Amino acid sequence: MQITPLKLLGKPTAAVQLAPCSPAQHGFHAESTNNTTLRLFFAGFGQDPQLFSQCLTAYRAVPSELAPLDAKGSSASDAEPQSHIAVYMLSHYGDWVLHSDQGVAQLQAELSASKAISPQCDPAWRELQELVRSCARVEIVAWSFGVRAALAYMGVLSPEILAGKTIKAIAVCGTVEAVDDAYGIPAATYSHMCRALLHPRLGPKTMHGFAQQVTTKADLLSCFQNYYRNADLQQLGTELLVLPHLQLPDGDTWRFTHMYLSKYDAIFALNNAQASWLRYGLSVEQCTLLEDEHLPMQTLQHLLCAQRWHV
Incomplete structure (x- = not known):
């Protein structure tokens, strides 16, 4: 997995301050623990920070679209100063396999035996743990297969690190199960794409x-x-093998509290997604149905750039 400071619309916005250094250096200090919000964007399959930044630029959202109103109807910019927000994108979930002794062939053999993959096989989970350790609040935006990744990777973090932190989490056009005939992408569709x-x-x-x-x-x-024209197909294929097999935690240390689903999603069928989140325990009031596709760029920009979420 790669953890990358995300460049939003080419430069920091008035609402968002980008993390100042690489994930390995963490970018947070003890004295800033109480005023820093870590916003984690768990991207879906086949995503890349450079690609996503290009999409943000190409979309050219109207600035007013990125300034949501709070519950009282006032602009977040009119409210009291908020904490600094450091935005990171998490992607390339299968890269650790390519750099390990295990290799793709062994991974395929283990998955054929229905073996789940612990996120702790990926060394990057420790970088994630240090990022979370160093902030007071965590906001999660999980899109597509990133929903499964968020639950898996956050699920292996030490309970002591998560204790006492404010955690808000929003799912966008994805499901917990990821691949499932009733609650995600049909298994036959997924298997065909892998092959x-x-x-x-x-x-x-x-x-x-x-x-x-x-x-x-x-x-x-x-x-x-x-x-995708110049992408590494082995890298993409490995990531697709890994994602739906990431092991989910036994219990909940945090939960998604809102979901955005798209009416015209061609990857996660709306009926399956609605059934999945109903089983997860979210109510109709906790769902926003978008007149959009699998990539609802305006909604993602809103969630990544806004100083305050209004859901």
Whole structure:
């Protein structure tokens, strides 16, 4: 997994202060613990910080779209000064396999035996733990397969680190189960994509089709297709193998409190997503139904850039 400070719209916004250094250096200090909010964006399959920054730029949102109103109806900019917000994007969830002795072949053999993958196999979970340790509040935005990743990676963090922290979490166009005939992507669809993606001739065509399922908006689609044209197919295939098999925690140290679902999502069918979150325990009042596709860019910009969430 890669943990990267996310560049929003090319520069820090008035609402968001980017983390000042690399995840390995953490960027937080003990004296700033009480006024720093860590906003973690668990991206979906096949995402990359550079790609996502290009999408943010291509979308060209109207600035007013990024200034939500709070519950009282006043602009967040009119409220009392808020904490500094450091935004990180988490992606490339399968990279650790490519750099380990295990290798893709052994991973496939273990997964065929229905073995779950502990996020602690990925050395990056320790970097995540140090980031979380050094802040007072954590806000999670989990999109697509990132919903499963957020639950898995946050689930292995020490309870002592999470204790006493304010944690808010929002899911966007994804489900806990990720791959499931009733609650996620149908198993046959997922298996077919895995096989095709790891095939040298079918891989490029597969990612081209995947991009069209993510979005049909011309400016965003162009970003995805340009990125996938030169992407490492083995890296993508490994990530796709890993994501739905990430082991979920036995209990809850935090929970998603709101979900955004898209009416025209071509990856997570709306009926399956609604059934999944109903089983998870969220009510209709905790769901916002968007007239959008799998990549609801305006909503993601809103969640990543706003000083205060209003859900």
